[in-house]
Amino acid sequence: MSIEKRVSAFTRLGMLLLDLGKGKKSCNQEDKDVLKRFLQLDDLVSNLTRYNGWFDETNVRRMMFSLGESLKEDKLAKWLGMYQPAISKEQEPKIIAVVMAGNIPAVGFHDFLTVLLTGNKMLAKLSCEDDKLIPAISELLITIEPGFLDLIHFTTDTLRSFDAVIATGSNNTSRYFEYYFSKYPHIIRKNRNGIAIISGNESETDFDFLASDILDYYGLGCRSVSKIFVPEKYDFMKLLDAVAKRTDVAENHKYFNNYEYNKAIFLVNGKQHKDTGNLLLTEDTAIASPISVLYFEPYSNIDDLKKMIESESEKIQCVVTNINGFKNSIDFGKSQQPELWDYADGIDTMDFLLNLN
DSSP: OOHHHHHHHHHHHHHHHHHHHTTOSSOSOOOHHHHHHHHHHHHHHHHGGGTOTTOOHHHHHHHHHHHHHHTSHHHHHHHHHTTTTGGGSOOOOOEEEEEOOOSSTTTTHHHHHHHHHTTOEEEEEOOTTSSSHHHHHHHHHHHHOGGGGGGEEEESSOOOSOSEEEEEOOHHHHHHHHHHTTTSOEEEEOOOEEEEEOOSOOOHHHHHHHHHHHHGGGGOSTTSEEEEEEETTOOOHHHHHHHHTOTTGGGSHHHHHHHHHHHHHHHHHTOOOEEOSSOEEEEOSOSOOOTTEEEEEEESOHHHHHHHHHHTGGGEEEEEESSTTOTTEEOTTOTTOOOTTOOGGGOOHHHHHHTOO
16 A cells, blocks of 8 residues: 555544544545444444543543544645655565553554554554554544555454564553563653643643643643642642633542542641642652642752753653743643654654664
8 A cells, every 4th residue: 555545544534533523423424434434433432431431522532633633634744754755665564563551542543553654564452441442443444445454453362473562551561561572673661741840921821721731631641741840939829720620620530539539648648738629739859640649849940950850851751831942842731732743752653663674
């Protein structure tokens, strides 16, 4: 299959995912088979919370919209243009094993996309936390372009007979991955989190966006902001007000149980904290915080802060800030909307796949 056909199929898929993200119950597709698959996926999106309590309809549609945005023709062209002429060369497909995480909906989609756009075959081992969404998306893609049928395979068994592997997991499972996959070309990803750096000059809109960076997907993503750095003697009021508006997160019983548990621990231990009714803020030097908790740490010198963050770079996926000079920095509200070229852990998956021996 040519790169043009692969790109065309994903562009069309992106348009359908945008419709799903917007909650449209029909799509402008004349193909009855595509429409049938679309409606099946729409039904799954509406009911996925039955299988995973974290995957409520709002968050799943949010992800569908984000994926659809990333698959727009101009973005795909910009991304793939970085890899010409290699991306356009026809070559014998390799079997790429992909171990997918399940912390947020369709979190393995970028690996799915990259493996298929490079003309390879994907052998995916799904997380039990998210074992329905990617297969349903793949069924829609195959209906759009049947040439993908023999390139996509999902398994629940031990991975065997592959040429390279991309595995995403926790810090604990990554050690197992490093051992088990050591003899294969591999990318192994570990736990990471997003952080935010507050200058003190943020607007109300900035804080509304930051609240999304913290609370979208209940803070479970590797790009979710788990910690903020604030100027010394910082007034948190505007941030607390913005976070308090997000009453939706407390409506999820799994999230609210975590909130009540952590609040009880803080109260029993006499740990100072700020409470918005849906999020707990407490001072801590760690990067990764528990669900429903946001860590903060004061800073006095921006250059010292840059050095400290650089020293912790292997724990950080992205930096949300309006201050210039920070590596991998993005604007407020963008942590859960990565571009196609914003690779997890800073490892260029496309380059890895195009240069397999």
